Amino acid sequence: xxxxxxxxxxxSGCSGCHMSFLDLDERLLEFAERAExxxxxxxxxxxxxxxxxxxLIEGAVGNTEHLHTLLEIxxxxxxxxxxxxxxxxxxxxxxxNPIPREExxxxxxxxxxxxxxxxxxxxxxxxxxxxxxxxxPVDLFLPGCPPSAxxxxxxLRPLLHGxxxxxxxxxxxFG
Amino acid sequence: MITxxxxxxxxxxxxxxxxxxxxxxxxxxxxxxxxxxxxxPRGACRLCLVEVRTWGGRLVPACATPVQEGMEVVANSExxxxxxxxxxxxxxxxxxxxxxxxxxNGHCELQDLAAELGMDHVRYPYRWLPFSVDLSHAKYGIxxxxxVLCGRCVRACAEVEGAATWGFSGRxxxxxxxxxxxxxxxxxxxxxxxGKCVQxxxxxxxxEKGKATSEQVKRPAILLEITERRPRA
Ligand code: SF4
Ligand code: SF4
Ligand code: SF4
Ligand code: FES
Numbered sequence: 001x002x003x004x005x006x007x008x009x010x011x012s013g014c015s016g017c018h019m020s021f022l023d024l025d026e027r028l029l030e031f032a033e034r035a036e037x038x039x040x041x042x043x044x045x046x047x048x049x050x051x052x053x054x055x056l057i058e059g060a061v062g063n064t065e066h067l068h069t070l071l072e073i074x075x076x077x078x079x080x081x082x083x084x085x086x087x088x089x090x091x092x093x094x095x096x097n098p099i100p101r102e103e104x105x106x107x108x109x110x111x112x113x114x115x116x117x118x119x120x121x122x123x124x125x126x127x128x129x130x131x132x133x134x135x136x137p138v139d140l141f142l143p144g145c146p147p148s149a150x151x152x153x154x155x156l157r158p159l160l161h162g163x164x165x166x167x168x169x170x171x172x173x174f175g
Numbered sequence: 176m177i178t179x180x181x182x183x184x185x186x187x188x189x190x191x192x193x194x195x196x197x198x199x200x201x202x203x204x205x206x207x208x209x210x211x212x213x214x215x216p217r218g219a220c221r222l223c224l225v226e227v228r229t230w231g232g233r234l235v236p237a238c239a240t241p242v243q244e245g246m247e248v249v250a251n252s253e254x255x256x257x258x259x260x261x262x263x264x265x266x267x268x269x270x271x272x273x274x275x276x277x278x279x280n281g282h283c284e285l286q287d288l289a290a291e292l293g294m295d296h297v298r299y300p301y302r303w304l305p306f307s308v309d310l311s312h313a314k315y316g317i318x319x320x321x322x323v324l325c326g327r328c329v330r331a332c333a334e335v336e337g338a339a340t341w342g343f344s345g346r347x348x349x350x351x352x353x354x355x356x357x358x359x360x361x362x363x364x365x366x367x368x369x370g371k372c373v374q375x376x377x378x379x380x381x382x383e384k385g386k387a388t389s390e391q392v393k394r395p396a397i398l399l400e401i402t403e404r405r406p407r408a
Contacts, residue, residue: 088296091273098271098305128303133296141295145275172290175274175281 004160005053007039008083009073011066012093012129013059016146017084018042021056023149034160050076054159056083056142060093061130063116065123074136079159082132085145085174092145093129101127140165143174179246194225194237198250205250206259206288209325210238211375213399214334217326221262222288225250234258260292268299269348270306271320278318279379282392285323302348311361314384315373317352322380324350327395328372335398340366352380371398 010018018041024031038049048069055077061067074080085091096104105114105125116125132138142155151171158165177188181203188197193216198205209220218239225237228247237250249255266285274280288294306319326343329352333339340363344353354363373381374394382391 082296085275089267089273090301091275094271094301094303095273095276097301097303131296131301133298134300138296143295169290169293172293172295173274174272174286174289175277 003033004035005038005049005051006035007048007052007055007073007077008037008042009039009048009055009057009059009069010041011057011059011070011087012062013084013086014092015041015058017056017058017086017144020084020144020146020149021152024153025149027149027153031156031160048073048076052077054079054081056081057087057132058083060086060090061126061132061135062093063123063125064119067126067135070132070135079139080132080136081140081142082138083142084147085143086129087132088141088143089174090129090131094131097128101125142167143172145175177242177244179242179244179248181248182250188242190242192242194235194240194242194246194248194250195223197242198237198248203250205237206292207238208284208288208323208377209327211327211331211377211395211398213402214327214330214375217330219326220266220323222259224255224258224262226252226255256292260294263289263292263294264297264299266323267294267297268301270322271301271303277321277379278382278386278388278391279321279393280388283379284377304348309360310384311359312363312366312368312384313361314368315360315370316382316384317360318380318382319351320380321378322352323378324352325377326352327375327377328352328381331371331375331398332366335401336367336369336371338365338367338369341372371401374398 037043038052039045055073061070082088086093105117109115115122118124144151154167154171155165177190179186179188181198181201184201186197186201195205205223207223209217216239218236221236223237224234226249227233227235228249229245274286308316308318310316329341332341340354341352344351344357354360355365373383374397
């Protein structure tokens with residue numbers, strides 16, 4: 001059986017979901033038997049490959065770069081997973097959403113021409129941090145801030161065996 | 176005694192009991208949010224909607240509808256699951272619920288209901304409106320970002336404490352629970368500081384100051400305990 005082509009992506013999030021993924025510990029060996037990590041902050045390739053079976057996306061869509069990347073990924077990945085609360089609900093990055101973008105940037109960088117206000121060396125900040133499904137269709141949702149390694153495994157393991165994950169209520173909680 | 180059927184099971188109930196009470200005794204789970212034992216039912220949140228076959232499939236809140244002889248009630252179905260999920264999603268979309276950043280994370284009835292009813296994401300667009308937090312009270316705080324307008328605080332304060340501090344102001348999604356005539360809670364002339372509203376609140380909207388998230392465990396059952404202990408006239 002060919003190994004599943006899995007990618008992970010990091011948008012507007014704290015990388016906690018990726019840290020939790022690494023917490024799979026020895027289960028990573030079983031993961032590696034079944035899957036190949038073709039793109040991720042944890043591996044070298046810089047270009048998102050064409051045919052990805054499963055992509056786990058951590059983080060909200062916070063700026064124009066995330067937006068373009070997400071639209072590209074949606075074309076290239078079969079199963080797109082909102083990985084963790086920021087991807088599912090906006091979560092912590094969405095704390096800024098009730099406040100105008102200009103005010104947020106000026107509070108952080110000062111009143112003079114803060115980066116992110118317009119397209120420049122850093123991408124333009126979107127008016128609001130969006131959950132993934134506000135931008136593209138999302139196939140599966142894995143809540144948690146971060147989802148624990150056990151929860152990630154309960155979700156990933158069926159996927160690695162060609163099944164659709166169905167988490168029990170206790171493993172579906174936000175927060 | 177009244178006989179009715181609940182999800183096809185024949186159930187006995189007392190005259191004047193609600194569908195919810197009958198279901199509870201029969202071991203049939205109906206989700207609730209604004210209902211709290213010990214307080215009068217309000218029918219505000221609609222999470223407990225059930226379908227009454229003998230009323231042409233009408234949807235009624237189980238917490239506020241009395242049983243009737245021969246009534247046939249559907250308490251769990253695909254239609255009801257979808258409706259309840261939609262209601263929950265509207266509650267989440269309407270205010271700013273950021274569980275990871277909430278005093279009630281891990282002890283919240285709304286969060287638990289979302290997990291129970293399979294709400295794995297919110298399909299409606301979030302409103303992201305700014306709401307205030309009032310920390311003027313010496314012991315407690317209120318965060319309107321987390322309020323679901325269930326009115327449990329309003330009823331706990333009026334019906335059990337007898338202070339009637341809380342009321343609603345404004346309309347629709349801009350409705351706010353307010354102390355007295357809208358002054359900061361800390362300046363309320365009626366509040367006794369008993370904390371019953373805090374214990375009754377199902378979410379992180381009302382909380383105790385100086386308590387970490389892990390300690391912020393509510394005791395909503397205390398409202399029933401107090402009313403039962405009280406000598407009756
Ligand atoms: S009140 Fe409950 S659902 Fe809302 S943010 Fe807090 S824990 Fe989450
Ligand atoms: S603390 Fe007691 S008196 Fe004050 S608002 Fe809450 S329930 Fe009413
Ligand atoms: S403050 Fe709490 S108890 Fe009062 S209406 Fe809001 S959610 Fe309900
Ligand atoms: S619990 Fe019945 S309407 Fe809220």
